[in-house]
Amino acid sequence: MALTETASAPANPKVGRTADPCVMVIFGVTGDLTRRKLIPALYNLASQHLLSREFAVVGIGRNPMTTEEARQKLSEDFKQFATGPVDPDLWEWFSRRLHYLPGNFDDPKIYNQLKETLEKVEKDHGTHGNVFFYLATAPDYFCDIVRSLANVGLMKEENGHWRRVIIEKPFGHDLDSARALNQHLLKVVSENQIYRIDHYLGKETVQNILAFRFANGIFEPIWNRRYIDNVQISVAETVGVEKRGDYYDKAGALRDMVPNHIMQLITLTAMEPPISFEANAVRDEQAKILHAIQPFSSEDVLSKTIRGQYGEGTVDGQRVPAYRAEPGVPPDSKTETFVAMKLLIDNWRWAGVPFFLRTGKRLPSRSTHIVIEFRRAPFVLFRETQVDDLTPNQLIMHIQPEEGISLRFAAKTPGPAMRLGEVDMDFNYADYFGQTPSTGYERLLHDCMIGDPTLFQRADMVEAGWSIVTPMLDVWKALPPRNFPNYPAGKWGPKEADELLERDGRSWRNIEK
Ligand code: BG6
Numbered sequence: 001m002a003l004t005e006t007a008s009a010p011a012n013p014k015v016g017r018t019a020d021p022c023v024m025v026i027f028g029v030t031g032d033l034t035r036r037k038l039i040p041a042l043y044n045l046a047s048q049h050l051l052s053r054e055f056a057v058v059g060i061g062r063n064p065m066t067t068e069e070a071r072q073k074l075s076e077d078f079k080q081f082a083t084g085p086v087d088p089d090l091w092e093w094f095s096r097r098l099h100y101l102p103g104n105f106d107d108p109k110i111y112n113q114l115k116e117t118l119e120k121v122e123k124d125h126g127t128h129g130n131v132f133f134y135l136a137t138a139p140d141y142f143c144d145i146v147r148s149l150a151n152v153g154l155m156k157e158e159n160g161h162w163r164r165v166i167i168e169k170p171f172g173h174d175l176d177s178a179r180a181l182n183q184h185l186l187k188v189v190s191e192n193q194i195y196r197i198d199h200y201l202g203k204e205t206v207q208n209i210l211a212f213r214f215a216n217g218i219f220e221p222i223w224n225r226r227y228i229d230n231v232q233i234s235v236a237e238t239v240g241v242e243k244r245g246d247y248y249d250k251a252g253a254l255r256d257m258v259p260n261h262i263m264q265l266i267t268l269t270a271m272e273p274p275i276s277f278e279a280n281a282v283r284d285e286q287a288k289i290l291h292a293i294q295p296f297s298s299e300d301v302l303s304k305t306i307r308g309q310y311g312e313g314t315v316d317g318q319r320v321p322a323y324r325a326e327p328g329v330p331p332d333s334k335t336e337t338f339v340a341m342k343l344l345i346d347n348w349r350w351a352g353v354p355f356f357l358r359t360g361k362r363l364p365s366r367s368t369h370i371v372i373e374f375r376r377a378p379f380v381l382f383r384e385t386q387v388d389d390l391t392p393n394q395l396i397m398h399i400q401p402e403e404g405i406s407l408r409f410a411a412k413t414p415g416p417a418m419r420l421g422e423v424d425m426d427f428n429y430a431d432y433f434g435q436t437p438s439t440g441y442e443r444l445l446h447d448c449m450i451g452d453p454t455l456f457q458r459a460d461m462v463e464a465g466w467s468i469v470t471p472m473l474d475v476w477k478a479l480p481p482r483n484f485p486n487y488p489a490g491k492w493g494p495k496e497a498d499e500l501l502e503r504d505g506r507s508w509r510n511i512e513k
Contacts, residue, residue, distance in 0.1 A: 019045070019449030020162075021054030021128040023121055025114065027105055027145055028136035029059025029070070033168075035077035038134065041441035044083060046094055050446050056097040056125040058117055062104060070100035084437030097125060105141050111152045118154070129161030132195075132448055135168075142167050143184040150188035157193070165189065166448055168197040169260050170251065171457070174473055175466040182459040195448045196457035200261040202440040204429070205399045207455070209268040209370075210282075212397070212405065219395075220273070222374070224349045229392060230506055232371040233265050235359040238315050239366075240489070241337070245328025252335045254307070254472060257359045259465030260457075263290060265399070266355060269370055270345055279454040283461060290464035292347040301475040306496045308338035309481070310362040313489030320362060320489045334480045337361045338487060340497040341472075342504075354504065358497055362489035364511075368399040371509045385418040394509065403429040 024042070026034055045051040059070060075095055078086070101117050103110035118131060133149060135142055146165055149155050155163045172178030185194055200206050213219055222228070235257060241248040248256065267286035274281040296304065312322040324331050338360030345355065372395040379390055394408040405427045410420040447455055486494040492508070501507050 016050060016446070017450065018050055019052050019055075019446055020130050020451070021052045021126060022130035022132060022162075022449055023056045023058055023118060023125070023127045024445075025118070025131060025133045026057060026059045026136055027133065027141070028061065029057075029100070030061035030063050030073075031136050033136045034059070035074065036081050037439045037441045038136065038445070039074055039078055040081050040083050041439040041445055043078065043086075043091065043094055044437055044439065044442050045446055047087065047090055048442075050442075052449075054126040054128065056099060056121045056127060058099045058101060058114070058121055060101045060103060060105070060110065060114065062102070064102045065100055067098070067100040071095050071098050074098060082437075083439055105137060105145055105148075108148060108151075111148045111154065115152050115154060129159065130163075131161075132164040132166060134166045139167075139170050139181075142181065146185055147188050155189050155193065162193075162451065163189075164193050164195055164448055164451075166195045166197055168199070170255065171196060171260075171462045172466065173251070173255060175463060175470045178462050178466045182463065186459070191459060192453070194459075195444075195453060196459075196462060197444055198260050198264055198455075198457055199440055199444070200264045201455040202442070202444045203399060204436075204438070205397070205403045206264065206268065207443070209265075209397060213269075214273055223372075225351055225353045227374055228353055229373050229375045230353060230504075231269060231355045232373065232509060233262060233269075233355065233357045233369075234371075234508070234511070235262060235265075235368045236363040236492075236511070237359075237361050237366055238363060240310070240320060240323065240362050241326050241329065243327065245326045248337075249329050249333055249335045253337050253339045253359055253361070254469055254476075258339065258341075258357070259462075259469045262357055262359060263465045263468070265370060266293075266357075269372075269397075270350060270355075272349070277454065279452060282454050283458050287458070287461050287464060288347075289345060290461060290468065292345050292350075293468050294344040294346050296343075296468070296471045298471070298475050301472050304342045304500070305472050306338075306340040306494060306500055307336035307476060307481060308340075308360065308487045308494040308497070309333070309335065309484040310337050310360075310487055310489045311485030313362065313491065315362055315364065315490045322485055322489070323361075324485065334484060336476075336481070336484075338363075338493040338497070340493060340500055342500055343468075354506075356501060356506075356508070358493060358508070360493050363492055364490050366401055367511050369402075369509075369511075370397040370399065371395070372397075373506075373509075382418070387418060387420050390420075391422060396509070 026038060028034065042051060078091065099117065099121055101113060103113065121127065122129060131154070135145055137145065157163050172181045213223065267289045270289045271285040274285045310323050313320060323329060323337050324333050340356070340358035342354050342356050374393040376390050376392045382390065391410060396406045396408065398404050398406065407425045408422055411423045413419045413421045444455060498508065
């Protein structure tokens with residue numbers, strides 16, 4: 001395939017419009033996120049004709065390197081992290097658009113140098129003055145970087161060009177710090193210039209929740225308290241804290257997963273139909289759900305939340321160390337690696353329907369899924385049969401690693417007697433659509449380049465997410481756990497997580513079944 005053809009090919013109407021001409025400035029270009037996700041995602045966009053041919057990247061990092069050396073390094077990394085077959089001509093085209101600027105983010109000089117570099121890159125690649133800044137840095141730098149960019153005029157939108165900044169969680173560590181971060185940012189840029197990424201919204205299966213609910217006539221009429229008994233959201237990981245002990249020990253499972261990723265899953269599952277797919281129409285409905293979640297009193301925290309920390313154990317047949325023995329974790333750490341809770345949404349649709357959540361590290365299998373459990377059918381008809389019990393129907397949205405949707409229902413088992421077995425009707429993404437090479441960042445980067453913030457978090461949503469969990473953080477801090485570690489690696493968290501549902505006459509969906 002000739003290179004310029006690839007790069008200048010018209011947008012494919014099936015996949016979407018080509019992004020605006022622009023420069024992407026990556027702060028922290030030598031880090032993991034850039035090589036594992038951002039560069040492969042940009043390449044995938046280019047190969048799908050979604051990247052403008054008037055595009056360039058300027059990477060800023062601490063390593064003293066030339067642009068040529070940086071290109072070589074990124075090319076090496078790309079061989080390792082590309083998500084599909086690589087077209088060498090296209091990579092060559094892409095890599096010629098990569099530029100490197102060595103420097104420290106806290107050195108004011110770097111921002112003037114960046115300004116000069118951008119003027120040159122703009123001339124060479126015809127990027128129309130549009131720039132987005134991706135802060136792939138520790139969150140402590142967010143405010144200073146954005147302020148320094150604004151100080152040298154790099155955030156100013158004039159003459160029809162746009163300037164945007166992408167940041168990724170954590171957005172603060174509780175409600176107050178999240179508010180402070182938003183206030184600082186909003187002093188120097190406007191809300192519509194800030195793109196707060198939650199990488200869960202880059203997942204096709206998460207985006208599909210809306211399509212599934214609102215593009216099909218049969219589910220919405222039963223999507224409410226009259227038909228649904230409870231909703232269960234599990235985000236189970238087999239990995240431990242890997243090399244992130246330092247960060248994780250300050251965060252813990254609650255902060256790390258709940259106000260962000262899990263709240264996305266809840267809002268998409270529970271929200272009302274928006275009046276359109278326009279960004280604020282969708283986000284307004286999500287925000288309403290966050291505001292409708294019943295606030296936790298201290299008693300609620302004690303009775304409706306469970307925390308756990310893993311001890312040593314066996315995962316996937318391998319012995320693994322206890323959390324407290326992981327690098328960067330203090331030997332007496334009280335940080336939770338597992339959390340479960342029951343919450344209620346105080347609105348007309350969901351009144352009285354419990355939402356059970358659980359997430360944890362070092363669980364027996366990796367699985368993120370949402371279970372919609374329907375009310376049981378009345379048993380009357382089966383009294384005189386060999387059936388002892390009717391099990392509830394479950395609609396399961398498999399987010400990862402399995403990607404699809406299944407419906408579990410009862411069927412008569414063959415034979416003369418009335419006996420029932422549970423069966424599944426399964427839709428699997430790959431069977432229908434094949435595998436699309438993806439890092440999960442393509443859609444998010446592309447949306448930023450076309451100015452569509454639907455899948456990004458607004459300031460009010462971030463703060464609403466923190467308002468829900470802050471009472472838990474406060475009570476947990478006041479009452480440190482005395483029984484940690486309380487589950488061995490390779491088990492489904494502490495037994496209290498099962499009891500949380502058993503008390504209500506319910507149980508977690510058995511993933512191994
Ligand atoms: C990150 C958390 O935001 O999400 C990690 O900090 C977690 O602790 C990760 O492992 C999970 O993401 P995914 O896409 O693997 O489910």
